Amino acid sequence: MDTFAGPQISELSPREAWMFLSENAASVLVDVRTRPEWGFVGGPDLSELSKGVVHVEWQTWPDMTENPAFAGEVFAQVGDLPSAFLFICRSGARSMRAAQSVAEALAVQGASVACINVAEGFEGDLDPHGRRGGLTGWKARGLAWRQS
Numbered sequence: 007m008d009t010f011a012g013p014q015i016s017e018l019s020p021r022e023a024w025m026f027l028s029e030n031a032a033s034v035l036v037d038v039r040t041r042p043e044w045g046f047v048g049g050p051d052l053s054e055l056s057k058g059v060v061h062v063e064w065q066t067w068p069d070m071t072e073n074p075a076f077a078g079e080v081f082a083q084v085g086d087l088p089s090a091f092l093f094i095c096r097s098g099a100r101s102m103r104a105a106q107s108v109a110e111a112l113a114v115q116g117a118s119v120a121c122i123n124v125a126e127g128f129e130g131d132l133d134p135h136g137r138r139g140g141l142t143g144w145k146a147r148g149l150a151w152r153q154s
Contacts, residue, residue, distance in 0.1 A: 013109035048153035
């Protein structure tokens with residue numbers, strides 16, 4: 007029995023994602039975390055690459071319901087479709103679902119744009135003390151980030 011559940015999404019480590027974004031001018035990073043996460047935790051800083059980050063909540067705070075307009079909001083923010091979308095969240099789980107959603111919407115449009123998940127996310131896995139941000143993820147890998 008075939009268990010295919012939609013478009014296949016590739017993954018890159020945070021460092022690979024940085025390199026991809028730096029080498030592919032028409033690529034876009036989409037941060038799918040919540041507004042409180044963007045404001046209190048911080049996020050990737052692509053200014054060194056002369057790029058910004060697209061911010062669209064995959065799930066809305068505080069009830070964490072899935073954003074039914076997610077793909078449309080992403081498309082509205084980017085305008086012309088890029089060569090690739092990279093998606094990032096806290097740990098890599100929400101961003102995978104967000105990437106699948108956009109890939110499905112693109113398939114319906116007949117558009118061919120790579121959708122890539124940033125494995126480990128921005129803060130990564132919990133350490134033995136139950137904290138994120140020091141073990142794995144964008145921050146722990148020493149990539150550019152900032153807080154507002």
